[in-house]
Amino acid sequence: MSTMLKSSWREIPPVLARRDCTLCRGTGWELLIVSGLSRARRCGCLALDRLLKLKEIVRIPRRYEHCSLGEFRPLTLSQTRALGEAQRFAERFPEVTRGLFFCGPPGVGKTHLAVAIVQELLQRFHEDLLFVDFEALAYRHACPTRASHKREDLEWGRMTRVSLLILDNFGQDAPSRDIVRMTEELLHARRVRKKASIFTGDAIPSHASFPLGRAWKLEHSPTQNLLCSLSANTVIDLFASVRVVHLHGADHRKLSSDTEVLFQNRNLRKT
Incomplete structure (x- = not known):
């Protein structure tokens, strides 16, 4: 009897970042060097861009x-x-x-x-x-x-x-x-x-x-x-x-x- 396995794959949502960001260069990820190793973290421009869009929606x-x-x-x-x-x-x-x-x-x-x-x-x-x-x-x-x-x-x-x-x-x-x-x-x-x-x-x-x-x-x-x-x-x-x-x-x-x-x-x- 075969067992059907449900795939856990999910489509990755697109990363929305500022194209003019000098830190992530539009990728949404900021590269860092920690203890000699390369690390990546979410760029702060994502939150900034979302905040700016919210202000436009709220009409400030x-x-x-x-x-x-x-x-x-x-x-x-x-x-x-x-x-x-x-x-x-x-x-x-x-x-x-x-x-x-x-x-x-x-x-x-x-x-x-x-x-x-x-x-x-x-x-x-x-x-x-x-x-x-x-x-x-x-x-x-x-x-x-x-x-x-x-x-x-x-x-x-x-x-x-x-x-x-x-x-x-x-x-x-x-x-x-x-x-x-x-x-x-x-x-x-x-x-x-x-x-x-x-x-x-x-x-x-x-x-x-x-x-x-x-x-x-x-x-x-x-x-x-x-x-x-x-x-x-x-x-x-x-x-x-x-x-x-x-x-x-x-x-x-x-x-x-x-x-x-x-x-x-x-x-x-x-x-």
């Missing part, structure tokens, strides 16, 4: 690729508190009950912290994260024809399903009905799926009662204009699902002294 803008929690330098108490909130969120995710809403004037670190959280989670959640510039999103959905087909859009489906969605620059100066409807549908879809979101936007009132009415609008800003255009239920649900984090301070882009730089990027410093 190039100007924010350097942002990390370790590179954030708070100059005010509110920025210190905001950094703590970001660190706790990154450590606990996905076991979090609420998202975050970083709000404040331009240049105080809102987007830096939002991107830094994504950077912390990138290796664990891969493409289940997504960074979206709300202004660009609103522009794409401003056309009635485009808006009517958004449910068939793969990008729209991804925005409603990813575990963590970053909505940067959340606001509109004069939101149209289509933009308001799109925003309400997006927020509702994520709330139903119990998905966390992180928002960044302009300064909003700090008192807790402002979502209940329209009298809280203190000044004209894209964020406040959009919030005032949404239905009361949408606004209430939004602020019930996030922790509002206020940031105050000088615009880091206008600071000239090296000792006052809010965001340090050691990798980009000239030597």
Whole structure:
């Protein structure tokens, strides 16, 4: 009686490496000399290439690729508190009950912290994260024809399903009905799926009662204009699902002294 032996042969997956790597020269293997013997190990360019591709999938803008929690330098108490909130969120995710809403004037670190959280989670959640510039999103959905087909859009489906969605620059100066409807549908879809979101936007009132009415609008800003255009239920649900984090301070882009730089990027410093 013959015995059938199952082959253990498996096709070797192709090695994906950077062709311009000077260490492995595109092979994916780095040759080393250990105790006089030649050894080979996986080249670090594999991990680097995968990380770069992940950043493209997650849509992290190039100007924010350097942002990390370790590179954030708070100059005010509110920025210190905001950094703590970001660190706790990154450590606990996905076991979090609420998202975050970083709000404040331009240049105080809102987007830096939002991107830094994504950077912390990138290796664990891969493409289940997504960074979206709300202004660009609103522009794409401003056309009635485009808006009517958004449910068939793969990008729209991804925005409603990813575990963590970053909505940067959340606001509109004069939101149209289509933009308001799109925003309400997006927020509702994520709330139903119990998905966390992180928002960044302009300064909003700090008192807790402002979502209940329209009298809280203190000044004209894209964020406040959009919030005032949404239905009361949408606004209430939004602020019930996030922790509002206020940031105050000088615009880091206008600071000239090296000792006052809010965001340090050691990798980009000239030597």
